[in-house]
Amino acid sequence: MNGTLQEIVSLAEQCRCGNNHHNIPIEQMVISHDAWELLVAYLQNKQYKTVAIIADDNTFAAAGRQLCDMLEKASVRYTVCLVQPDENGDVIADERSIVQVLLETSNDVDAMIAVGAGTIHDITRFSSYKMNIPFISVPTAPSVDGFTSMGAPLIIRGVKKTIQAQAPIALFAHMDVLCKAPKSMIATGFGDMAAKYTSLVDWQFAHFMADEPYCPFVHQLTEQSLKACVDHIEEISAREEKGIHVLMNAVLQSGIAMLIMGQSYPASGAEHHLSHYWEMEFLRQKKRQVLHGMKVGVSTPIIIERYQRVFLPMLNHLQERSLATNEAKWERLRATATHFQEQLQSLPSPAQFRAMIEKVGGAVAPEQLGIDQELVDRSLREAHRLRSNRFTILYFLNELVL
Numbered sequence: 048m049n050g051t052l053q054e055i056v057s058l059a060e061q062c063r064c065g066n067n068h069h070n071i072p073i074e075q076m077v078i079s080h081d082a083w084e085l086l087v088a089y090l091q092n093k094q095y096k097t098v099a100i101i102a103d104d105n106t107f108a109a110a111g112r113q114l115c116d117m118l119e120k121a122s123v124r125y126t127v128c129l130v131q132p133d134e135n136g137d138v139i140a141d142e143r144s145i146v147q148v149l150l151e152t153s154n155d156v157d158a159m160i161a162v163g164a165g166t167i168h169d170i171t172r173f174s175s176y177k178m179n180i181p182f183i184s185v186p187t188a189p190s191v192d193g194f195t196s197m198g199a200p201l202i203i204r205g206v207k208k209t210i211q212a213q214a215p216i217a218l219f220a221h222m223d224v225l226c227k228a229p230k231s232m233i234a235t236g237f238g239d240m241a242a243k244y245t246s247l248v249d250w251q252f253a254h255f256m257a258d259e260p261y262c263p264f265v266h267q268l269t270e271q272s273l274k275a276c277v278d279h280i281e282e283i284s285a286r287e288e289k290g291i292h293v294l295m296n297a298v299l300q301s302g303i304a305m306l307i308m309g310q311s312y313p314a315s316g317a318e319h320h321l322s323h324y325w326e327m328e329f330l331r332q333k334k335r336q337v338l339h340g341m342k343v344g345v346s347t348p349i350i351i352e353r354y355q356r357v358f359l360p361m362l363n364h365l366q367e368r369s370l371a372t373n374e375a376k377w378e379r380l381r382a383t384a385t386h387f388q389e390q391l392q393s394l395p396s397p398a399q400f401r402a403m404i405e406k407v408g409g410a411v412a413p414e415q416l417g418i419d420q421e422l423v424d425r426s427l428r429e430a431h432r433l434r435s436n437r438f439t440i441l442y443f444l445n446e447l448v449l
């Protein structure tokens with residue numbers, strides 16, 4: 048992190064933005080080569096009698112096995128639940144996975160340990176929350192910013208909804224495991240962070256236009272994380288240890304930013320809504336899933352293009368508009384137009400954005416992910432409705448202008 052956990056906790060307490068900040072329950076956060084030893088010591092210090100490891104076949108092989116060996120040596124009792132893939136071969140954070148975890152976890156375990164990437168974390172976050180026990184995070188790749196957040200984006204009856212649950216009480220990321228994670232997972236972590244270019248603009252827009260809660264300190268935390276990734280793109284793309292460390296720090300800090308707000312406001316705007324829409328469509332068509340960060344790496348330049356090509360000229364000619372039905376919203380827009388002109392002009396161009404994603408090994412065009420133009424166009428028209436409490440620029444363009 049740019050700031051240490053203690054610094055962030057302290058700065059969050061000092062913040063006077065007027066929002067009800069959520070507490071940060073994370074007691075210890077470690078990214079190191081001795082993460083297993085520190086995790087065992089943490090469990091012993093907590094005097095936990097039994098813990099439940101939640102993983103799947105891939106993440107158990109990547110980290111779970113080693114962790115179990117360490118727990119055995121330290122005489123810490125544990126159970127293992129390996130979440131099963133669906134008929135397409137994907138492990139999904141949905142009703143079936145949650146029920147499997149609840150069925151295979153005894154009521155007397157003291158804590159769950161999520162050993163995996165974003166999906167395993169969201170399944171564990173929600174299941175442990177419902178069992179009223181804490182969970183500990185063991186990320187196996189720096190692939191998303193969800194490890195430290197409290198929201199669990201879940202697929203419920205085919206619809207992706209984010210349920211606020213709980214953040215981990217501690218996090219232990221082993222550098223060897225992170226460095227060995229597939230290259231695609233590094234690209235996705237970078238993609239999820241680069242998506243903050245547009246999510247942060249959408250968040251400010253929602254605040255100015257629809258009074259959604261906003262905090263400058265949380266904005267700064269997210270922006271710092273984005274900047275750290277962009278500044279270290281060389282080390283990240285080369286998968287140097289330093290680059291992996293920077294990326295992991297960044298995703299953790301961005302997750303804490305969401306946690307402080309109790310919502311994903313800073314981290315998820317129209318670009319995420321497009322990605323969620325594509326994910327749901329793939330589920331409907333029974334197609335293999337595409338990594339979250341790959342999708343947002345592709346959707347973000349599409350949103351930048353839409354905002355710079357359609358919204359920016361509109362801001363430049365606001366005075367020429369005749370009175371519209373929702374005049375109060377247009378008045379607000381006039382009052383803040385200069386700010387958003389500057390914001391949109393300062394974004395990287397779609398080509399510059401795609402060059403960064405290409406450099407880290409990510410996809411840059413929808414067709415590379417099996418997403419056709421019809422789906423892109425449909426999502427641009429409809430995806431803003433997935434999160435009714437987010438007044439994004441895309442929402443504005445679709446509902447109040449076009």
Ligand SMILES: NC(=O)C1=CN([C@@H]2O[C@H](COP(=O)(O)OP(=O)(O)OC[C@H]3O[C@@H](n4cnc5c(N)ncnc54)[C@H](OP(=O)(O)O)[C@@H]3O)[C@@H](O)[C@H]2O)C=CC1
Nearest residue numbers: 103105109164165166187188190191193196198200228339
């Ligand atoms: N809570 C929040 O705030 C956030 C949640 N998310 C959510 O996270 C999910 C995406 O998570 P993401 O991390 O991209 O992907 P997944 O957790 O779905 O994992 C993707 C793949 O990586 C494999 N894998 C993970 N670590 C390793 C490793 N070290 N070695 C080998 N294989 C590995 C997994 O295997 P296997 O499938 O077998 O596990 C899987 O094939 C989405 O549902 C998204 O909505 C995203 C951002 C924020």
Ligand SMILES: O=C(CO)COP(=O)(O)O
Nearest residue numbers: 192198200209311314315
């Ligand atoms: O993916 C996220 C942040 O990267 C959060 O997604 P939601 O907006 O669905 O909670």
